[in-house]
Amino acid sequence: MGKKKRIFDINFDDADTPSDAAVPAGTERRGPMAAAITENAEALHERQTAEAAIRQENDALAHEHVRMKKAGLITDLVPLEAIRTDKLTRDRAPGRDVEIDELKRSIQEIGLSNPIRVEQVGDAFELIQGFRRFTAYRELFEETGDAQFARIPAGINAKGENLLRLYRQMVDENLVRRGVSFGEMAQLAINYRKQAADVEGYDHAVELLFASSGRQKRSYIKHFVRLLSATDGRLAHVDAVPRALGLAVVRRLDEGAEAQNVLNRMLATDEERTAEQEQALLSEFVAEAPVGPKKKVKPGGAARQAKTTFRLARPEGDAKCTVADGRIELRLAQDFSGIERKRLEAAVEAFLNTLEG
Structure with a gap:
Protein backbone atom coordinates (compact mmCIF):
# COMPACT_ATOMS: atom_id res chain seq x y z
CA MET A 1 0.00 0.00 0.00
CA GLY A 2 1.37 3.10 -1.05
CA LYS A 3 2.04 6.05 1.08
CA LYS A 4 -0.74 8.77 1.08
CA LYS A 5 0.27 12.20 -0.06
CA ARG A 6 -0.37 14.83 2.47
CA ILE A 7 -2.17 17.94 1.25
CA PHE A 8 -1.18 21.24 2.79
CA ASP A 9 -3.08 24.62 2.58
CA ILE A 10 -0.58 27.14 1.39
CA ASN A 11 -1.32 30.75 2.42
CA PHE A 12 0.61 33.48 0.60
CA ASP A 13 1.18 36.69 2.48
CA ASP A 14 -0.54 39.64 0.64
CA ALA A 15 2.21 42.18 0.67
CA ASP A 16 -0.10 44.89 -0.71
CA THR A 17 -2.85 44.42 1.85
CA PRO A 18 -1.97 45.69 5.28
CA SER A 19 -2.74 43.42 8.17
CA ASP A 20 -4.98 44.43 11.01
CA ALA A 21 -1.93 45.28 12.93
CA ALA A 22 -0.94 47.84 10.20
CA VAL A 23 -4.20 49.87 10.50
CA PRO A 24 -3.75 52.75 12.91
CA ALA A 25 -5.76 52.54 16.07
CA GLY A 26 -9.11 54.30 15.91
CA THR A 27 -9.25 54.23 12.06
CA GLU A 28 -12.03 52.35 10.33
CA ARG A 29 -11.27 50.39 7.26
CA ARG A 30 -13.21 51.90 4.20
CA GLY A 31 -14.49 49.92 1.31
CA PRO A 32 -14.38 51.02 -2.36
CA MET A 33 -17.89 52.54 -2.27
CA ALA A 34 -17.13 54.67 0.75
CA ALA A 35 -13.93 55.94 -0.86
CA ALA A 36 -15.79 56.90 -4.06
CA ILE A 37 -18.45 58.81 -2.11
CA THR A 38 -15.79 60.71 -0.19
CA GLU A 39 -13.90 61.63 -3.32
CA ASN A 40 -17.13 62.82 -5.01
CA ALA A 41 -18.04 64.96 -2.01
CA GLU A 42 -14.61 66.55 -2.00
CA ALA A 43 -14.82 67.33 -5.72
CA LEU A 44 -18.31 68.82 -5.28
CA HIS A 45 -17.07 71.01 -2.45
CA GLU A 46 -14.16 72.23 -4.57
CA ARG A 47 -16.49 73.00 -7.48
CA GLN A 48 -18.91 74.90 -5.23
CA THR A 49 -16.02 76.87 -3.76
CA ALA A 50 -14.77 77.79 -7.25
CA GLU A 64 -17.26 98.42 -10.72
CA HIS A 65 -19.02 98.65 -14.10
CA VAL A 66 -21.96 100.49 -12.49
CA ARG A 67 -19.57 102.82 -10.67
CA MET A 68 -17.66 103.61 -13.86
CA LYS A 69 -20.89 104.10 -15.81
CA LYS A 70 -22.20 106.56 -13.21
CA ALA A 71 -18.90 108.40 -13.44
CA GLY A 72 -19.17 108.46 -17.25
CA LEU A 73 -16.02 106.37 -17.68
CA ILE A 74 -17.49 103.70 -19.99
CA THR A 75 -16.56 104.31 -23.64
CA ASP A 76 -17.81 102.41 -26.66
CA LEU A 77 -18.17 102.75 -30.44
CA VAL A 78 -21.76 103.90 -31.00
CA PRO A 79 -23.46 103.77 -34.44
CA LEU A 80 -24.26 107.23 -35.80
CA GLU A 81 -27.83 106.26 -36.68
CA ALA A 82 -28.49 105.34 -33.04
CA ILE A 83 -27.70 108.86 -31.76
CA ARG A 84 -30.41 111.51 -31.29
CA THR A 85 -29.75 115.22 -30.69
CA ASP A 86 -33.04 116.53 -29.27
CA LYS A 87 -32.56 116.12 -25.50
CA LEU A 88 -30.64 119.38 -25.09
CA THR A 89 -31.38 122.52 -27.10
CA ARG A 90 -28.06 123.64 -28.54
CA ASP A 91 -26.72 127.17 -28.47
CA ARG A 92 -25.48 126.88 -32.03
CA ALA A 93 -26.34 129.62 -34.45
CA PRO A 94 -28.41 128.56 -37.47
CA GLY A 95 -26.42 127.44 -40.46
CA ARG A 96 -23.33 125.33 -40.84
CA ASP A 97 -20.34 125.84 -38.54
CA VAL A 98 -17.43 126.98 -40.71
CA GLU A 99 -14.95 125.26 -38.36
CA ILE A 100 -16.37 121.79 -39.09
CA ASP A 101 -14.12 121.35 -42.15
CA GLU A 102 -11.01 121.96 -40.05
CA LEU A 103 -12.23 119.44 -37.48
CA LYS A 104 -12.94 116.87 -40.21
CA ARG A 105 -9.39 117.16 -41.54
CA SER A 106 -8.02 116.65 -38.04
CA ILE A 107 -10.16 113.54 -37.51
CA GLN A 108 -9.02 112.06 -40.83
CA GLU A 109 -5.36 112.69 -40.05
CA ILE A 110 -5.05 111.78 -36.35
CA GLY A 111 -8.46 110.45 -35.30
CA LEU A 112 -10.84 111.65 -32.59
CA SER A 113 -8.91 112.36 -29.40
CA ASN A 114 -11.92 113.37 -27.29
CA PRO A 115 -15.00 111.08 -27.41
CA ILE A 116 -18.49 112.54 -27.44
CA ARG A 117 -20.83 111.91 -24.49
CA VAL A 118 -24.20 110.18 -24.78
CA GLU A 119 -26.94 108.87 -22.52
CA GLN A 120 -28.56 105.54 -23.36
CA VAL A 121 -32.34 105.67 -23.81
CA GLY A 122 -33.68 102.23 -24.69
CA ASP A 123 -31.96 101.07 -27.85
CA ALA A 124 -30.92 104.63 -28.78
CA PHE A 125 -28.55 107.25 -27.37
CA GLU A 126 -29.11 110.94 -26.61
CA LEU A 127 -26.22 113.27 -27.39
CA ILE A 128 -25.02 115.12 -24.30
CA GLN A 129 -21.73 116.65 -25.43
CA GLY A 130 -19.88 116.88 -28.73
CA PHE A 131 -22.33 118.19 -31.32
CA ARG A 132 -19.53 119.46 -33.58
CA ARG A 133 -17.61 116.17 -33.33
CA PHE A 134 -20.77 114.20 -34.07
CA THR A 135 -21.55 116.46 -37.05
CA ALA A 136 -18.02 116.03 -38.39
CA TYR A 137 -18.26 112.23 -38.18
CA ARG A 138 -21.66 112.23 -39.87
CA GLU A 139 -20.41 114.39 -42.75
CA LEU A 140 -17.28 112.26 -43.15
CA PHE A 141 -19.35 109.09 -43.39
CA GLU A 142 -21.75 110.69 -45.91
CA GLU A 143 -18.86 111.96 -48.04
CA THR A 144 -16.56 108.93 -47.94
CA GLY A 145 -18.78 105.96 -47.07
CA ASP A 146 -15.84 104.70 -44.99
CA ALA A 147 -17.02 102.26 -42.30
CA GLN A 148 -14.59 103.74 -39.76
CA PHE A 149 -16.82 106.83 -39.61
CA ALA A 150 -20.06 104.86 -39.25
CA ARG A 151 -19.50 104.56 -35.49
CA ILE A 152 -18.10 107.21 -33.17
CA PRO A 153 -16.23 106.83 -29.84
CA ALA A 154 -18.63 107.85 -27.09
CA GLY A 155 -18.54 108.02 -23.31
CA ILE A 156 -21.82 106.61 -21.97
CA ASN A 157 -23.40 108.57 -19.12
CA ALA A 158 -25.72 107.07 -16.52
CA LYS A 159 -29.43 107.29 -17.30
CA GLY A 160 -31.55 110.14 -15.95
CA GLU A 161 -28.72 112.54 -15.17
CA ASN A 162 -29.73 115.93 -13.76
CA LEU A 163 -30.75 118.40 -16.49
CA LEU A 164 -28.84 121.31 -14.92
CA ARG A 165 -25.69 119.19 -14.76
CA LEU A 166 -26.02 118.31 -18.45
CA TYR A 167 -26.45 121.96 -19.45
CA ARG A 168 -23.56 122.98 -17.18
CA GLN A 169 -21.36 120.43 -18.95
CA MET A 170 -22.35 121.96 -22.28
CA VAL A 171 -21.60 125.43 -20.91
CA ASP A 172 -18.18 124.40 -19.62
CA GLU A 173 -17.35 122.85 -22.97
CA ASN A 174 -18.45 125.96 -24.85
CA LEU A 175 -16.66 128.42 -22.57
CA VAL A 176 -13.32 127.00 -23.66
CA ARG A 177 -14.37 127.08 -27.32
CA ARG A 178 -12.75 129.97 -29.16
CA GLY A 179 -15.08 132.77 -30.26
CA VAL A 180 -18.23 131.81 -28.32
CA SER A 181 -20.37 134.95 -28.20
CA PHE A 182 -22.58 136.47 -25.54
CA GLY A 183 -25.53 135.94 -27.86
CA GLU A 184 -24.88 132.18 -27.97
CA MET A 185 -24.53 132.02 -24.19
CA ALA A 186 -27.76 133.98 -23.76
CA GLN A 187 -29.55 131.61 -26.13
CA LEU A 188 -28.35 128.65 -24.08
CA ALA A 189 -29.78 130.21 -20.90
CA ILE A 190 -33.12 130.81 -22.64
CA ASN A 191 -33.24 127.21 -23.88
CA TYR A 192 -32.48 125.85 -20.42
CA ARG A 193 -35.17 128.03 -18.81
CA LYS A 194 -37.76 126.66 -21.25
CA GLN A 195 -36.93 123.07 -20.25
CA ALA A 196 -36.47 123.51 -16.50
CA LEU A 208 -27.23 128.61 -12.46
CA LEU A 209 -25.60 127.85 -15.80
CA PHE A 210 -22.74 130.35 -15.60
CA ALA A 211 -22.03 130.09 -11.88
CA SER A 212 -18.32 129.59 -12.57
CA SER A 213 -18.13 132.84 -14.59
CA GLY A 214 -17.47 136.26 -13.10
CA ARG A 215 -20.29 138.57 -12.07
CA PRO A 242 -20.50 142.45 -30.62
CA ARG A 243 -20.80 142.92 -26.89
CA ALA A 244 -20.70 146.73 -26.98
CA LEU A 245 -23.36 146.95 -29.69
CA GLY A 246 -25.64 144.49 -27.89
CA LEU A 247 -25.41 146.44 -24.64
CA ALA A 248 -26.14 149.72 -26.47
CA VAL A 249 -29.24 148.23 -28.07
CA VAL A 250 -30.49 147.05 -24.67
CA ARG A 251 -30.02 150.55 -23.21
CA ARG A 252 -32.10 151.89 -26.10
CA LEU A 253 -34.77 149.24 -25.46
CA ASP A 254 -34.99 150.28 -21.82
CA GLU A 255 -36.61 153.52 -22.94
CA GLY A 256 -39.95 151.76 -23.30
CA ALA A 257 -42.24 149.57 -25.36
CA GLU A 258 -42.21 151.92 -28.35
CA ALA A 259 -38.46 151.48 -28.77
CA GLN A 260 -38.95 147.72 -28.85
CA ASN A 261 -41.68 148.08 -31.48
CA VAL A 262 -39.41 150.24 -33.61
CA LEU A 263 -36.57 147.71 -33.45
CA ASN A 264 -38.81 144.81 -34.37
CA ARG A 265 -40.24 146.71 -37.34
CA MET A 266 -36.70 147.44 -38.51
CA LEU A 267 -35.73 143.77 -38.19
CA ALA A 268 -38.81 142.70 -40.13
CA THR A 269 -37.91 144.76 -43.21
CA ASP A 270 -35.18 142.43 -44.52
CA GLU A 271 -35.10 138.85 -43.27
CA GLU A 272 -32.38 137.81 -45.73
CA ARG A 273 -29.80 140.24 -44.36
CA THR A 274 -26.17 139.36 -43.73
CA ALA A 275 -24.49 139.64 -40.34
CA GLU A 276 -22.88 142.94 -41.40
CA GLN A 277 -26.23 144.35 -42.53
CA GLU A 278 -27.84 143.32 -39.26
CA GLN A 279 -25.15 145.03 -37.23
CA ALA A 280 -25.57 148.19 -39.34
CA LEU A 281 -29.31 148.06 -38.66
CA LEU A 282 -28.73 147.73 -34.91
CA SER A 283 -26.28 150.62 -35.00
CA GLU A 284 -28.89 152.71 -36.80
CA PHE A 285 -31.42 151.83 -34.09
CA VAL A 286 -29.00 152.90 -31.38
CA ALA A 287 -28.32 156.21 -33.17
CA GLU A 288 -32.02 157.07 -33.02
CA ALA A 289 -31.94 157.39 -29.26
CA PRO A 290 -33.45 160.72 -28.20
CA VAL A 291 -30.99 163.37 -27.08
CA GLY A 292 -31.26 164.46 -23.47
CA PRO A 293 -31.04 168.03 -22.14
CA LYS A 294 -28.33 170.10 -23.73
CA LYS A 295 -25.11 170.13 -21.81
CA LYS A 296 -23.50 173.37 -20.80
CA VAL A 297 -20.64 174.36 -23.05
CA LYS A 298 -17.34 174.85 -21.33
CA PRO A 299 -15.55 178.17 -22.00
CA GLY A 300 -13.65 177.88 -25.25
CA GLY A 301 -15.44 174.64 -26.18
CA ALA A 302 -17.63 174.03 -29.19
CA ALA A 303 -21.33 173.59 -28.70
CA ARG A 304 -22.58 170.04 -29.40
CA GLN A 305 -25.10 170.01 -32.23
CA ALA A 306 -28.50 168.73 -31.07
CA LYS A 307 -30.19 166.09 -33.20
CA THR A 308 -33.54 164.37 -32.93
CA THR A 309 -34.44 161.20 -34.78
CA PHE A 310 -37.79 159.49 -34.85
CA ARG A 311 -39.90 157.17 -36.99
CA LEU A 312 -43.45 157.36 -38.28
CA ALA A 313 -45.40 154.22 -39.17
CA ARG A 314 -46.71 154.45 -42.76
CA PRO A 315 -48.55 151.92 -44.97
CA GLU A 316 -45.53 151.75 -47.25
CA GLY A 317 -43.13 151.32 -44.32
CA ASP A 318 -41.57 153.36 -41.53
CA ALA A 319 -40.56 156.91 -42.34
CA LYS A 320 -37.30 157.86 -40.66
CA CYS A 321 -37.00 161.57 -39.78
CA THR A 322 -33.82 163.24 -38.63
CA VAL A 323 -33.92 166.86 -37.45
CA ALA A 324 -30.86 168.96 -36.62
CA ASP A 325 -29.90 172.63 -36.60
CA GLY A 326 -30.72 173.90 -40.10
CA ARG A 327 -31.55 170.44 -41.50
CA ILE A 328 -34.57 168.17 -41.86
CA GLU A 329 -34.11 164.75 -43.43
CA LEU A 330 -36.85 162.30 -44.37
CA ARG A 331 -36.20 158.70 -45.44
CA LEU A 332 -38.90 156.41 -46.73
CA ALA A 333 -38.96 153.28 -48.90
CA GLN A 334 -40.41 155.19 -51.84
CA ASP A 335 -39.04 156.64 -55.08
CA PHE A 336 -39.69 160.40 -54.81
CA GLY A 357 -48.48 177.73 -37.44
Whole structure:
Protein backbone atom coordinates (compact mmCIF):
# COMPACT_ATOMS: atom_id res chain seq x y z
CA MET A 1 0.00 0.00 0.00
CA GLY A 2 1.37 3.10 -1.05
CA LYS A 3 2.04 6.05 1.08
CA LYS A 4 -0.74 8.77 1.08
CA LYS A 5 0.27 12.20 -0.06
CA ARG A 6 -0.37 14.83 2.47
CA ILE A 7 -2.17 17.94 1.25
CA PHE A 8 -1.18 21.24 2.79
CA ASP A 9 -3.08 24.62 2.58
CA ILE A 10 -0.58 27.14 1.39
CA ASN A 11 -1.32 30.75 2.42
CA PHE A 12 0.61 33.48 0.60
CA ASP A 13 1.18 36.69 2.48
CA ASP A 14 -0.54 39.64 0.64
CA ALA A 15 2.21 42.18 0.67
CA ASP A 16 -0.10 44.89 -0.71
CA THR A 17 -2.85 44.42 1.85
CA PRO A 18 -1.97 45.69 5.28
CA SER A 19 -2.74 43.42 8.17
CA ASP A 20 -4.98 44.43 11.01
CA ALA A 21 -1.93 45.28 12.93
CA ALA A 22 -0.94 47.84 10.20
CA VAL A 23 -4.20 49.87 10.50
CA PRO A 24 -3.75 52.75 12.91
CA ALA A 25 -5.76 52.54 16.07
CA GLY A 26 -9.11 54.30 15.91
CA THR A 27 -9.25 54.23 12.06
CA GLU A 28 -12.03 52.35 10.33
CA ARG A 29 -11.27 50.39 7.26
CA ARG A 30 -13.21 51.90 4.20
CA GLY A 31 -14.49 49.92 1.31
CA PRO A 32 -14.38 51.02 -2.36
CA MET A 33 -17.89 52.54 -2.27
CA ALA A 34 -17.13 54.67 0.75
CA ALA A 35 -13.93 55.94 -0.86
CA ALA A 36 -15.79 56.90 -4.06
CA ILE A 37 -18.45 58.81 -2.11
CA THR A 38 -15.79 60.71 -0.19
CA GLU A 39 -13.90 61.63 -3.32
CA ASN A 40 -17.13 62.82 -5.01
CA ALA A 41 -18.04 64.96 -2.01
CA GLU A 42 -14.61 66.55 -2.00
CA ALA A 43 -14.82 67.33 -5.72
CA LEU A 44 -18.31 68.82 -5.28
CA HIS A 45 -17.07 71.01 -2.45
CA GLU A 46 -14.16 72.23 -4.57
CA ARG A 47 -16.49 73.00 -7.48
CA GLN A 48 -18.91 74.90 -5.23
CA THR A 49 -16.02 76.87 -3.76
CA ALA A 50 -14.77 77.79 -7.25
CA GLU A 51 -18.27 78.81 -8.39
CA ALA A 52 -18.69 80.99 -5.29
CA ALA A 53 -15.37 82.70 -6.04
CA ILE A 54 -16.44 83.31 -9.65
CA ARG A 55 -19.79 84.78 -8.53
CA GLN A 56 -18.01 87.02 -6.06
CA GLU A 57 -15.62 88.22 -8.78
CA ASN A 58 -18.52 88.82 -11.21
CA ASP A 59 -20.42 90.81 -8.56
CA ALA A 60 -17.34 92.92 -7.95
CA LEU A 61 -16.93 93.52 -11.69
CA ALA A 62 -20.62 94.43 -12.03
CA HIS A 63 -20.39 96.93 -9.17
CA GLU A 64 -17.26 98.42 -10.72
CA HIS A 65 -19.02 98.65 -14.10
CA VAL A 66 -21.96 100.49 -12.49
CA ARG A 67 -19.57 102.82 -10.67
CA MET A 68 -17.66 103.61 -13.86
CA LYS A 69 -20.89 104.10 -15.81
CA LYS A 70 -22.20 106.56 -13.21
CA ALA A 71 -18.90 108.40 -13.44
CA GLY A 72 -19.17 108.46 -17.25
CA LEU A 73 -16.02 106.37 -17.68
CA ILE A 74 -17.49 103.70 -19.99
CA THR A 75 -16.56 104.31 -23.64
CA ASP A 76 -17.81 102.41 -26.66
CA LEU A 77 -18.17 102.75 -30.44
CA VAL A 78 -21.76 103.90 -31.00
CA PRO A 79 -23.46 103.77 -34.44
CA LEU A 80 -24.26 107.23 -35.80
CA GLU A 81 -27.83 106.26 -36.68
CA ALA A 82 -28.49 105.34 -33.04
CA ILE A 83 -27.70 108.86 -31.76
CA ARG A 84 -30.41 111.51 -31.29
CA THR A 85 -29.75 115.22 -30.69
CA ASP A 86 -33.04 116.53 -29.27
CA LYS A 87 -32.56 116.12 -25.50
CA LEU A 88 -30.64 119.38 -25.09
CA THR A 89 -31.38 122.52 -27.10
CA ARG A 90 -28.06 123.64 -28.54
CA ASP A 91 -26.72 127.17 -28.47
CA ARG A 92 -25.48 126.88 -32.03
CA ALA A 93 -26.34 129.62 -34.45
CA PRO A 94 -28.41 128.56 -37.47
CA GLY A 95 -26.42 127.44 -40.46
CA ARG A 96 -23.33 125.33 -40.84
CA ASP A 97 -20.34 125.84 -38.54
CA VAL A 98 -17.43 126.98 -40.71
CA GLU A 99 -14.95 125.26 -38.36
CA ILE A 100 -16.37 121.79 -39.09
CA ASP A 101 -14.12 121.35 -42.15
CA GLU A 102 -11.01 121.96 -40.05
CA LEU A 103 -12.23 119.44 -37.48
CA LYS A 104 -12.94 116.87 -40.21
CA ARG A 105 -9.39 117.16 -41.54
CA SER A 106 -8.02 116.65 -38.04
CA ILE A 107 -10.16 113.54 -37.51
CA GLN A 108 -9.02 112.06 -40.83
CA GLU A 109 -5.36 112.69 -40.05
CA ILE A 110 -5.05 111.78 -36.35
CA GLY A 111 -8.46 110.45 -35.30
CA LEU A 112 -10.84 111.65 -32.59
CA SER A 113 -8.91 112.36 -29.40
CA ASN A 114 -11.92 113.37 -27.29
CA PRO A 115 -15.00 111.08 -27.41
CA ILE A 116 -18.49 112.54 -27.44
CA ARG A 117 -20.83 111.91 -24.49
CA VAL A 118 -24.20 110.18 -24.78
CA GLU A 119 -26.94 108.87 -22.52
CA GLN A 120 -28.56 105.54 -23.36
CA VAL A 121 -32.34 105.67 -23.81
CA GLY A 122 -33.68 102.23 -24.69
CA ASP A 123 -31.96 101.07 -27.85
CA ALA A 124 -30.92 104.63 -28.78
CA PHE A 125 -28.55 107.25 -27.37
CA GLU A 126 -29.11 110.94 -26.61
CA LEU A 127 -26.22 113.27 -27.39
CA ILE A 128 -25.02 115.12 -24.30
CA GLN A 129 -21.73 116.65 -25.43
CA GLY A 130 -19.88 116.88 -28.73
CA PHE A 131 -22.33 118.19 -31.32
CA ARG A 132 -19.53 119.46 -33.58
CA ARG A 133 -17.61 116.17 -33.33
CA PHE A 134 -20.77 114.20 -34.07
CA THR A 135 -21.55 116.46 -37.05
CA ALA A 136 -18.02 116.03 -38.39
CA TYR A 137 -18.26 112.23 -38.18
CA ARG A 138 -21.66 112.23 -39.87
CA GLU A 139 -20.41 114.39 -42.75
CA LEU A 140 -17.28 112.26 -43.15
CA PHE A 141 -19.35 109.09 -43.39
CA GLU A 142 -21.75 110.69 -45.91
CA GLU A 143 -18.86 111.96 -48.04
CA THR A 144 -16.56 108.93 -47.94
CA GLY A 145 -18.78 105.96 -47.07
CA ASP A 146 -15.84 104.70 -44.99
CA ALA A 147 -17.02 102.26 -42.30
CA GLN A 148 -14.59 103.74 -39.76
CA PHE A 149 -16.82 106.83 -39.61
CA ALA A 150 -20.06 104.86 -39.25
CA ARG A 151 -19.50 104.56 -35.49
CA ILE A 152 -18.10 107.21 -33.17
CA PRO A 153 -16.23 106.83 -29.84
CA ALA A 154 -18.63 107.85 -27.09
CA GLY A 155 -18.54 108.02 -23.31
CA ILE A 156 -21.82 106.61 -21.97
CA ASN A 157 -23.40 108.57 -19.12
CA ALA A 158 -25.72 107.07 -16.52
CA LYS A 159 -29.43 107.29 -17.30
CA GLY A 160 -31.55 110.14 -15.95
CA GLU A 161 -28.72 112.54 -15.17
CA ASN A 162 -29.73 115.93 -13.76
CA LEU A 163 -30.75 118.40 -16.49
CA LEU A 164 -28.84 121.31 -14.92
CA ARG A 165 -25.69 119.19 -14.76
CA LEU A 166 -26.02 118.31 -18.45
CA TYR A 167 -26.45 121.96 -19.45
CA ARG A 168 -23.56 122.98 -17.18
CA GLN A 169 -21.36 120.43 -18.95
CA MET A 170 -22.35 121.96 -22.28
CA VAL A 171 -21.60 125.43 -20.91
CA ASP A 172 -18.18 124.40 -19.62
CA GLU A 173 -17.35 122.85 -22.97
CA ASN A 174 -18.45 125.96 -24.85
CA LEU A 175 -16.66 128.42 -22.57
CA VAL A 176 -13.32 127.00 -23.66
CA ARG A 177 -14.37 127.08 -27.32
CA ARG A 178 -12.75 129.97 -29.16
CA GLY A 179 -15.08 132.77 -30.26
CA VAL A 180 -18.23 131.81 -28.32
CA SER A 181 -20.37 134.95 -28.20
CA PHE A 182 -22.58 136.47 -25.54
CA GLY A 183 -25.53 135.94 -27.86
CA GLU A 184 -24.88 132.18 -27.97
CA MET A 185 -24.53 132.02 -24.19
CA ALA A 186 -27.76 133.98 -23.76
CA GLN A 187 -29.55 131.61 -26.13
CA LEU A 188 -28.35 128.65 -24.08
CA ALA A 189 -29.78 130.21 -20.90
CA ILE A 190 -33.12 130.81 -22.64
CA ASN A 191 -33.24 127.21 -23.88
CA TYR A 192 -32.48 125.85 -20.42
CA ARG A 193 -35.17 128.03 -18.81
CA LYS A 194 -37.76 126.66 -21.25
CA GLN A 195 -36.93 123.07 -20.25
CA ALA A 196 -36.47 123.51 -16.50
CA ALA A 197 -39.80 124.19 -14.79
CA ASP A 198 -38.17 124.87 -11.42
CA VAL A 199 -36.11 127.83 -12.71
CA GLU A 200 -37.74 131.12 -11.73
CA GLY A 201 -36.66 133.23 -14.70
CA TYR A 202 -33.97 133.97 -17.25
CA ASP A 203 -31.73 135.74 -14.74
CA HIS A 204 -31.95 132.72 -12.47
CA ALA A 205 -31.06 130.47 -15.41
CA VAL A 206 -27.96 132.58 -16.13
CA GLU A 207 -26.88 132.40 -12.48
CA LEU A 208 -27.23 128.61 -12.46
CA LEU A 209 -25.60 127.85 -15.80
CA PHE A 210 -22.74 130.35 -15.60
CA ALA A 211 -22.03 130.09 -11.88
CA SER A 212 -18.32 129.59 -12.57
CA SER A 213 -18.13 132.84 -14.59
CA GLY A 214 -17.47 136.26 -13.10
CA ARG A 215 -20.29 138.57 -12.07
CA GLN A 216 -19.56 141.05 -14.87
CA LYS A 217 -19.74 138.32 -17.48
CA ARG A 218 -23.06 137.06 -16.10
CA SER A 219 -24.36 140.62 -16.28
CA TYR A 220 -23.44 140.85 -19.98
CA ILE A 221 -25.18 137.54 -20.65
CA LYS A 222 -28.33 138.79 -18.92
CA HIS A 223 -28.31 141.89 -21.15
CA PHE A 224 -28.15 139.69 -24.23
CA VAL A 225 -30.99 137.57 -22.85
CA ARG A 226 -33.00 140.79 -22.67
CA LEU A 227 -32.07 141.55 -26.30
CA LEU A 228 -33.10 138.10 -27.55
CA SER A 229 -36.33 138.16 -25.57
CA ALA A 230 -37.30 141.60 -26.88
CA THR A 231 -36.65 140.66 -30.51
CA ASP A 232 -38.33 137.24 -30.18
CA GLY A 233 -36.15 135.36 -32.67
CA ARG A 234 -35.93 138.17 -35.23
CA LEU A 235 -32.16 138.47 -34.90
CA ALA A 236 -30.73 136.27 -37.63
CA HIS A 237 -27.05 136.59 -36.60
CA VAL A 238 -27.10 136.87 -32.83
CA ASP A 239 -23.77 135.04 -32.62
CA ALA A 240 -22.12 137.90 -34.55
CA VAL A 241 -23.45 140.81 -32.45
CA PRO A 242 -20.50 142.45 -30.62
CA ARG A 243 -20.80 142.92 -26.89
CA ALA A 244 -20.70 146.73 -26.98
CA LEU A 245 -23.36 146.95 -29.69
CA GLY A 246 -25.64 144.49 -27.89
CA LEU A 247 -25.41 146.44 -24.64
CA ALA A 248 -26.14 149.72 -26.47
CA VAL A 249 -29.24 148.23 -28.07
CA VAL A 250 -30.49 147.05 -24.67
CA ARG A 251 -30.02 150.55 -23.21
CA ARG A 252 -32.10 151.89 -26.10
CA LEU A 253 -34.77 149.24 -25.46
CA ASP A 254 -34.99 150.28 -21.82
CA GLU A 255 -36.61 153.52 -22.94
CA GLY A 256 -39.95 151.76 -23.30
CA ALA A 257 -42.24 149.57 -25.36
CA GLU A 258 -42.21 151.92 -28.35
CA ALA A 259 -38.46 151.48 -28.77
CA GLN A 260 -38.95 147.72 -28.85
CA ASN A 261 -41.68 148.08 -31.48
CA VAL A 262 -39.41 150.24 -33.61
CA LEU A 263 -36.57 147.71 -33.45
CA ASN A 264 -38.81 144.81 -34.37
CA ARG A 265 -40.24 146.71 -37.34
CA MET A 266 -36.70 147.44 -38.51
CA LEU A 267 -35.73 143.77 -38.19
CA ALA A 268 -38.81 142.70 -40.13
CA THR A 269 -37.91 144.76 -43.21
CA ASP A 270 -35.18 142.43 -44.52
CA GLU A 271 -35.10 138.85 -43.27
CA GLU A 272 -32.38 137.81 -45.73
CA ARG A 273 -29.80 140.24 -44.36
CA THR A 274 -26.17 139.36 -43.73
CA ALA A 275 -24.49 139.64 -40.34
CA GLU A 276 -22.88 142.94 -41.40
CA GLN A 277 -26.23 144.35 -42.53
CA GLU A 278 -27.84 143.32 -39.26
CA GLN A 279 -25.15 145.03 -37.23
CA ALA A 280 -25.57 148.19 -39.34
CA LEU A 281 -29.31 148.06 -38.66
CA LEU A 282 -28.73 147.73 -34.91
CA SER A 283 -26.28 150.62 -35.00
CA GLU A 284 -28.89 152.71 -36.80
CA PHE A 285 -31.42 151.83 -34.09
CA VAL A 286 -29.00 152.90 -31.38
CA ALA A 287 -28.32 156.21 -33.17
CA GLU A 288 -32.02 157.07 -33.02
CA ALA A 289 -31.94 157.39 -29.26
CA PRO A 290 -33.45 160.72 -28.20
CA VAL A 291 -30.99 163.37 -27.08
CA GLY A 292 -31.26 164.46 -23.47
CA PRO A 293 -31.04 168.03 -22.14
CA LYS A 294 -28.33 170.10 -23.73
CA LYS A 295 -25.11 170.13 -21.81
CA LYS A 296 -23.50 173.37 -20.80
CA VAL A 297 -20.64 174.36 -23.05
CA LYS A 298 -17.34 174.85 -21.33
CA PRO A 299 -15.55 178.17 -22.00
CA GLY A 300 -13.65 177.88 -25.25
CA GLY A 301 -15.44 174.64 -26.18
CA ALA A 302 -17.63 174.03 -29.19
CA ALA A 303 -21.33 173.59 -28.70
CA ARG A 304 -22.58 170.04 -29.40
CA GLN A 305 -25.10 170.01 -32.23
CA ALA A 306 -28.50 168.73 -31.07
CA LYS A 307 -30.19 166.09 -33.20
CA THR A 308 -33.54 164.37 -32.93
CA THR A 309 -34.44 161.20 -34.78
CA PHE A 310 -37.79 159.49 -34.85
CA ARG A 311 -39.90 157.17 -36.99
CA LEU A 312 -43.45 157.36 -38.28
CA ALA A 313 -45.40 154.22 -39.17
CA ARG A 314 -46.71 154.45 -42.76
CA PRO A 315 -48.55 151.92 -44.97
CA GLU A 316 -45.53 151.75 -47.25
CA GLY A 317 -43.13 151.32 -44.32
CA ASP A 318 -41.57 153.36 -41.53
CA ALA A 319 -40.56 156.91 -42.34
CA LYS A 320 -37.30 157.86 -40.66
CA CYS A 321 -37.00 161.57 -39.78
CA THR A 322 -33.82 163.24 -38.63
CA VAL A 323 -33.92 166.86 -37.45
CA ALA A 324 -30.86 168.96 -36.62
CA ASP A 325 -29.90 172.63 -36.60
CA GLY A 326 -30.72 173.90 -40.10
CA ARG A 327 -31.55 170.44 -41.50
CA ILE A 328 -34.57 168.17 -41.86
CA GLU A 329 -34.11 164.75 -43.43
CA LEU A 330 -36.85 162.30 -44.37
CA ARG A 331 -36.20 158.70 -45.44
CA LEU A 332 -38.90 156.41 -46.73
CA ALA A 333 -38.96 153.28 -48.90
CA GLN A 334 -40.41 155.19 -51.84
CA ASP A 335 -39.04 156.64 -55.08
CA PHE A 336 -39.69 160.40 -54.81
CA SER A 337 -37.99 161.14 -58.14
CA GLY A 338 -41.13 160.11 -60.00
CA ILE A 339 -43.32 162.69 -58.25
CA GLU A 340 -44.08 165.88 -60.14
CA ARG A 341 -41.98 168.78 -58.96
CA LYS A 342 -44.96 171.08 -58.33
CA ARG A 343 -46.51 168.46 -56.03
CA LEU A 344 -43.27 168.13 -54.09
CA GLU A 345 -42.96 171.91 -53.74
CA ALA A 346 -46.56 172.16 -52.54
CA ALA A 347 -46.01 169.36 -50.02
CA VAL A 348 -42.86 170.92 -48.62
CA GLU A 349 -44.52 174.36 -48.43
CA ALA A 350 -47.50 172.88 -46.57
CA PHE A 351 -45.09 171.15 -44.21
CA LEU A 352 -43.22 174.38 -43.42
CA ASN A 353 -46.43 176.35 -43.03
CA THR A 354 -47.65 173.75 -40.52
CA LEU A 355 -44.47 174.16 -38.49
CA GLU A 356 -44.85 177.96 -38.45
CA GLY A 357 -48.48 177.73 -37.44
